[in-house]
Amino acid sequence: MGENTLLSVEDLVVKYFLRTSTCEAVNGISFTIDKGERVGLVGETGAGKTTTALSILDLVPNPPGRIVSGKIILNGEDVLAKSEAEVRKIRGNDVAMIFQDPMTSLNPVMTVGDQITEVVRLHNDVGRFEAMDKARDMLELVGIPGERYGEYPHQFSGGMKQRVLIAMALACNPKLLIADEPTSALDVTIQAQVLDLINGLREKLGMSLLLITHDLGVVAETCDRVMIMYAGSIVESGTIRAVYKNIKHPYTKGLFGSIPRLDIETERLDPIKGMMPDPSNLPEGCAFCERCPNAIEECKTKRPQLEDIGDGHMVACFNPLKEGA
Amino acid sequence: MAKKDGYQKEKLGRSQFQLAWIRLKENKFALVSLYIIIAIILIAIFAPLLAPYDYAAQNYDEILLFPSLKHPFGTDQFGRDIFSRVIYGTRYSLVIGLCTMIFSCILGVFLGTLAAYYPKLDNPIMRFLDIFGSIPDMALLMCLVVIMGSNMRNMIIALALYYTPGYARLARAKVLTLRNEEYVEASIALGASDARILLTHILPNAVAPLIVRFTMSTGGSILEAAGLSFIGLGIQPPKPEWGLMISQGRGFLSTNWYYPILPGLCIVLLSYCLNYLGDGLRDALDPRLN
Numbered sequence: 158m159g160e161n162t163l164l165s166v167e168d169l170v171v172k173y174f175l176r177t178s179t180c181e182a183v184n185g186i187s188f189t190i191d192k193g194e195r196v197g198l199v200g201e202t203g204a205g206k207t208t209t210a211l212s213i214l215d216l217v218p219n220p221p222g223r224i225v226s227g228k229i230i231l232n233g234e235d236v237l238a239k240s241e242a243e244v245r246k247i248r249g250n251d252v253a254m255i256f257q258d259p260m261t262s263l264n265p266v267m268t269v270g271d272q273i274t275e276v277v278r279l280h281n282d283v284g285r286f287e288a289m290d291k292a293r294d295m296l297e298l299v300g301i302p303g304e305r306y307g308e309y310p311h312q313f314s315g316g317m318k319q320r321v322l323i324a325m326a327l328a329c330n331p332k333l334l335i336a337d338e339p340t341s342a343l344d345v346t347i348q349a350q351v352l353d354l355i356n357g358l359r360e361k362l363g364m365s366l367l368l369i370t371h372d373l374g375v376v377a378e379t380c381d382r383v384m385i386m387y388a389g390s391i392v393e394s395g396t397i398r399a400v401y402k403n404i405k406h407p408y409t410k411g412l413f414g415s416i417p418r419l420d421i422e423t424e425r426l427d428p429i430k431g432m433m434p435d436p437s438n439l440p441e442g443c444a445f446c447e448r449c450p451n452a453i454e455e456c457k458t459k460r461p462q463l464e465d466i467g468d469g470h471m472v473a474c475f476n477p478l479k480e481g482a
Numbered sequence: 483m484a485k486k487d488g489y490q491k492e493k494l495g496r497s498q499f500q501l502a503w504i505r506l507k508e509n510k511f512a513l514v515s516l517y518i519i520i521a522i523i524l525i526a527i528f529a530p531l532l533a534p535y536d537y538a539a540q541n542y543d544e545i546l547l548f549p550s551l552k553h554p555f556g557t558d559q560f561g562r563d564i565f566s567r568v569i570y571g572t573r574y575s576l577v578i579g580l581c582t583m584i585f586s587c588i589l590g591v592f593l594g595t596l597a598a599y600y601p602k603l604d605n606p607i608m609r610f611l612d613i614f615g616s617i618p619d620m621a622l623l624m625c626l627v628v629i630m631g632s633n634m635r636n637m638i639i640a641l642a643l644y645y646t647p648g649y650a651r652l653a654r655a656k657v658l659t660l661r662n663e664e665y666v667e668a669s670i671a672l673g674a675s676d677a678r679i680l681l682t683h684i685l686p687n688a689v690a691p692l693i694v695r696f697t698m699s700t701g702g703s704i705l706e707a708a709g710l711s712f713i714g715l716g717i718q719p720p721k722p723e724w725g726l727m728i729s730q731g732r733g734f735l736s737t738n739w740y741y742p743i744l745p746g747l748c749i750v751l752l753s754y755c756l757n758y759l760g761d762g763l764r765d766a767l768d769p770r771l772n
Contacts, residue, residue: 254671262664
């Protein structure tokens, strides 16, 4: 673990213990995020992206979920070994999270200003008026006039609510911002604004960013590094350039094949066939094996591990794609 | 800076209670109800000044008189002035109705919230409250009052316990849905403690059904108290409790209708006003309705 590492997740396993089955949501993933780095976590619905993010804050709903094993080391300290009160100090202060749906993420009976003030006062020993000043500053920082401090969430549009949520998340200058599909519920024009805002503020405040999305385009624009997740495992990771220019994992290729492109004329898109395996009943071998055009005999019995193929580009595949494929 | 401070003061003062008050004022029914309730409270406080006669003074020359200028509400079978008794009765009925509701609301909401927010406590608390619910109401109230001793304070305690499970169930149901709201989750992710989440995010969103129940049950609790008084467990004659007056006067309904009906109308008036005020408050406290 380097000098510059902010967060290091080691061999994280999260399972949801349901009445009749056990859902293996996250299966031994490891990654690091450096100070000031922007990392994208991409995968389809149900791949375990959100569970991974919640684990970082020790927020996996328990029951039924439980972090079975692994370490989450933030600033050199293991989050999972801390007491509830200690973790609470980390939440919002060191690591903040923006949720998917801005429509429901604000308390409808509190003014937006008071909600930001509350967060400021949770983590800073400041008086009420000082905190209110800070909250107004935060509103202005995200481009909302301070005069709207006393308004209620229903008086704001979706994009503005997301801005308020960003203001809340950034109110205590966190070192890491986790954005869980921050733009999924917004329309495209607002998406770009919100992403620009997050990115601009990230630079200004020097935070790291973990951006969870299923939009490869968003990642390309916003992130330094990308991790592709499938059925609870990271299947490919590396810098944007390495992964986007030199796709190695058949799943990543499938993802790219599902996006319409402006520069190439195609009659039909080429989606990945089949469905993601049931996480409560994962196959013995590679989880992608059933849908993989490149599958070989080995894939059915053994699980591939992430291996470095140079330049920090990691792939978990027994039969990766050839250069330029 | 000066401008900023002025702005803050203005917004601070107006953000919660003043805005609610402005909205409440627009609702005429609620406003009139509020005034009537205040009047009833004042009547209770100043009863000795307002009542023309002593509530317990008997006068056998004037039994069962029809309402007249001398006795606006008539007299009862002991020649006591019903108007004076209704005025004094305000003290007992108002205190019983409101105290019962306030205590049961606080206790019920506390238990219901705990049950909903901490799943481990859910079954112990709710099943214990179900035991209360499984006993017929009068039998439960009688037992409690007999065990604790028959006086007004114990009657209020018994009634409060009797009304607690209803509040607990209502609060639990509401908190169960609210705790899965995303803003609660977001608040947890920003490091808020359980107490803060419950007090600032969950309970303010749960007040609407609680207010409605509060105002709807107040009249009921006054009548329930009357029932207890009727069988001699609670307010003792000659104290003039409204419900007690109804039960004493119901035998005279065919000959002297005003005797039970006038105190009854007082209970109806109080319940109506509380209902309208409750409705108005519920709307006024919800910022989304504007």
